[in-house]
Amino acid sequence: MDPKFVLLMAVLVTVATGKSDYVRPKPRKNLQFPWDSKPSSQPKQVHISLAGNRHMRVTWITSDKHSPSIVEYGTSPGKYNYIAQGESTSYSYLFYSSGKIHHTVIGPLEHSTTYFYRCGREGPEFQLKTPPSQFPVTFAVAGDMGQTGWTKSTLDHIDLCEYDVHLLPGDLSYADYIQSLWDTFGELVQPLASARPWMVTEGNHEKENIMFLEDGFQSYNARWKMPFKESGSSSNLYYSFEVAGVHLIMLGSYTDYDEYSDQYSWLKADLLKVDRKRTPWLLVLFHVPWYNSNRAHQGEGVSMMEAMESLLYAAGVDIVLAGHVHAYERSKRVYNGRLDPCGAVHMTIGDGGNREGLAHQYINPQPHWSDFREASFGHGELKVVNSTHALWSWHRNDDDEPVRSDQVWINSLVSSGCLADKRPGPRKILMAP
Known part of the structure; x- marks a missing residue:
């Protein structure tokens, strides 16, 4: 077939469908790791x-x-x-x-x-x-990492970022019961993870439970110990910490979260301790997104959202970061399914490089709360400049070159007048004994 004809047809299809010229990359093979010849006592x-x-x-x-x-x-x-x-x-x-x-x-x-x-x-x-004591502070964000060629590309791009802390909302190694893959993942991320703190929470690929034989999250809990005790939590599956003027809460999508659960009680107590004068920014991370217009994993976060969204809204959470869906999406400020200037901005960044490929089928028309969406591998960067402004950017791995395809300034809710106890309902739920 005449190459000129093929090119003309491609242009006509692009114009007719209104799509960009961005071609979604295919999955890459799992990385191969050589035999480890290090002495047994070497770290x-x-x-x-x-x-x-x-x-x-x-x-x-x-x-x-x-x-x-x-x-x-x-x-x-x-x-x-x-x-x-x-x-x-x-x-x-x-x-x-x-x-x-x-x-x-x-x-x-x-x-x-x-x-x-x-x-x-x-x-x-x-x-x-070590991270700074005050603004500005920068977070690199990538979920659903795995151990593929795209994982390596994502890590290489993050390494170019001047960041202070790496945030990972679940699905680390994709070991999926093959425990040696936890070891190769540890070696893969060591160059970055030994130099900047990695703060993680669990995803579904960390479960690894076998009925009557093996309990869940054994490897995750043993290898990736987070500051749960330091934050008053009884479980490594949920905890909080602070960096500069940011309070961050890591929740567990795969442990009980209803109003009678330990996690719910801990979250409520932790939110009540937040001092917005000391930490004007409040961020929350978990694995399964609550706002998702991708056909993949549609509706899986509904029950957790029904249990906890009112708590986050009452506390004035600025940004929610999730993974699980292998695509990128950014919402407008939203609460209870409706646009709300005092709601949180939700980001889905479950596309760090997993072996399962991208989730490229979106629901149309695009929901009113969804502001930007794209099926691409990559990472996010959140630079909290001061108590009122943060710059979020999404960096796709396009032909192994970092391409910033989305960027937006976010104003803190502290600066927007949303924390002046003017909202009815949800705020009373948080403050109730």
């Missing part, structure tokens, strides 16, 4: 996470069961003025036995400071940078 899968005010949790794994859970650290390369002793755990899953999983909290640390550290008294030196 592997190193990652860090925030652990309360001015403290950081360093996590790593060794094959040697006798390796110490010690972190040496300081502000100069090779000079460790401080030492911290931590704890360790391990787990077995069917025929798999994990290595020794070390968790060591270091601090107190200075804000916006680079520290050099070594795990277990041997192995390579790592370095991390």
Whole structure:
């Protein structure tokens, strides 16, 4: 067929359908990892996470069961003025036995400071940078990561971002019962996760429960310990933390959330503790989106939304970040299915690089609350500039080049007059004893 004719037909179809010239990329194959020849005592899968005010949790794994859970650290390369002793755990899953999983909290640390550290008294030196104490602060956001070629592309693009904390709303390794994939995922993300704190919550691919044989979330809880105790939570599946002037709440889509649940009670108590003078921005993350105009996973977040949305609205949550749907979508401010200037902006970013491919079928016409949607792999960046303004941008992985396809300024609800106790109903629900 004449190439000119093919090109003409493509142009006519594009004009007729009103679509852009963006071609959605196909899924990429899973990454292949070489055999690990490191000594059994050398730290592997190193990652860090925030652990309360001015403290950081360093996590790593060794094959040697006798390796110490010690972190040496300081502000100069090779000079460790401080030492911290931590704890360790391990787990077995069917025929798999994990290595020794070390968790060591270091601090107190200075804000916006680079520290050099070594795990277990041997192995390579790592370095991390602590988040700032005040605005501006930048978050990199990517969910549903997996271990594919697109995952690698997303990580490479995030590495180019000047960010302070990585947020991941569920579906990390896509191990799905094959426990060795948790190990390869840990190695894959180590270059980034050892340098900036990764704050994660669980998704459906973290469940891994086998009826009568294995409980759910064993590997996730053992490997990715978050500051739940520091935030008064009884479960690693939901917790909160603060960075600069932002209070962040990580909720669990796959643990009980009705009004009689522990998670609901904890959320209510945590929201009541938020001081909007100290932390004017309030963000919430969980896995299953409440506002989703994609045909994939349609309606799966309804029950959690019915249980908890009024609490978030009453507290004046600014932004909600979710994953699960393998596409990007940004809403306008919305509450109870209707546009509301005091509602939250909902972002779906479940397309970090999973092996299942993109969810490209959307419901038409586009709902009134949906502002931008696109099936693409990529990551988001949220730069909270000050107490009133934040800049959100979505960066798609287009032919391995980062392309910013969506950007918007967001005003905080604190600056919009929405927290002056003028709203009826939901605010009373939050404040009720």
